[in-house]
Ligand SMILES: [Zn+2]
Ligand SMILES: [Zn+2]
């Protein structure tokens with residue numbers, strides 16, 4: 416009677432053939448692992464990398480990049496970028512003065528690519544055409560000129576209404 420060990424065939428098939436028996440191709444497996452390891456580079460509506468957002472433990476900053484601290488409470492990824500290092504700006508208002516747009520402009524200047532991960536819709540009136548800007552919203556739900564806990568997309572008409580400017 417031959418033992419199980421004696422009945423084993425000499426090792427002659429390649430490793431790839433051993434993988435083939437699982438029904439998975441080598442490329443498929445390697446791609447799957449690469450996909451898992453490749454972290455999506457996402458930027459929050461506050462204008463800072465998603466991974467810079469801290470925990471919600473008391474006293475811990477919510478969003479921090481270098482020396483820059485931002486009060487963002489609810490990380491909301493809106494942009495996928497090739498490089499998050501451009502997103503270190505401080506918000507001074509809506510649109511061009513917003514950290515998200517400042518970072519995006521620098522990224523484009525650096526010849527890197529970016530794509531919105533959400534549709535650009537005015538959070539107030541729902542319009543999708545015309546310029547739609549990120550805007551810092553204060554506790555009175557008005558557009559402010561400094562970093563706020565909340566940032567929303569807004570159209571020019573709603574920006575003007577919020578600021579008490581003529582439409
Ligand atoms: Zn944020
Ligand atoms: Zn932030």
Ligand SMILES: [Zn+2]
Nearest residue numbers: 537540570573
């Ligand atoms: Zn609007």
